[in-house]
Amino acid sequence: MSTCRVAACVAALAAMSCALPHSVFALDLNRLYGHHTKRSEYCHPYEPFKCPVDGNCISIQYLCDGAPDCIDGYDEDSKLCTAAKRPPVEETASFLQSLLASHGPNYLEKLFGSKARDALEPLGGVEKVAIALSESQTIEDFGAALHLMRSDLEHLRSVFMAVENGDLGMLKSLGIKDSELGDVKFFLEKLVNTGFLD
Structure with missing residues (x-):
């Protein structure tokens, strides 16, 4: 009109x-x-993001653009905006689960420290770790979300810095096999490239 x-x-x-x-x-x-889609059970494919409180549907282009479109500002939430830059939680959880399935329940202790034993159960399980990796803006936020000890957090930082600097020898020293180096490096680089070490 x-x-x-x-x-x-x-x-x-x-x-x-x-x-x-x-x-x-x-x-x-x-x-x-026609500025906002009416509240409905489902959103139109052109406006697929549904605000949780008011039920308004908005276009993806309005997520994390600096101007709140949801009544409670959820579309500008820092965790949501960080997760939008990261690999999907399902992909991260699947990757962590595949490492555990291939190498045993204590394999991720090499990356995340002693609390990562028993398939990450002391940290809340694979799903919680995957969500924290997606939502945490920085490695410090990740450590706080999972209550990591300072020594484990510093170890994890050194692993990420080794990946950032291309030092695959550090990953090998942790017992990561040559056949896995590419996948582990690729996964960790995705996080580094979205400001995880900043």
Whole structure:
């Protein structure tokens, strides 16, 4: 609907409201101008992100753009915006699970320290670690989210720095086999490239 036609409709509706003195007349301009999708159970494919509180659907381009579009500002949440730059949680969880399945329940202790024993259970399990890797802006935030000891956090930092500097010898010294180096390096680089060490 063109702006002129909308203005004409608004003028006509205003004139009608004057003719009806005892009625209450409300006008939803958002619907006329089409700025937000109506609340519904499902969102349109062009506006697939549904705000959790108000149910409004917004386009992906409006996520993490610096201007809140959800009534509670959820579309600008720092955890959401960090996760949007990272590999999907499902991919991260699947990768961690495959390492554990291939090498045993204590394999990730080489990366995350002693709390990573028993398939990451002391850290809350694979899913919780995958979510923390996705949502934590920095390695410090990750350590805080999982209550890592300072020594384990510094060890993890040295692993990430070795990957960032291309020092595969550090990964080999942890017992990561040549056949796994490429996958582990690729996974850790994805995190480094999104500011995990900043």
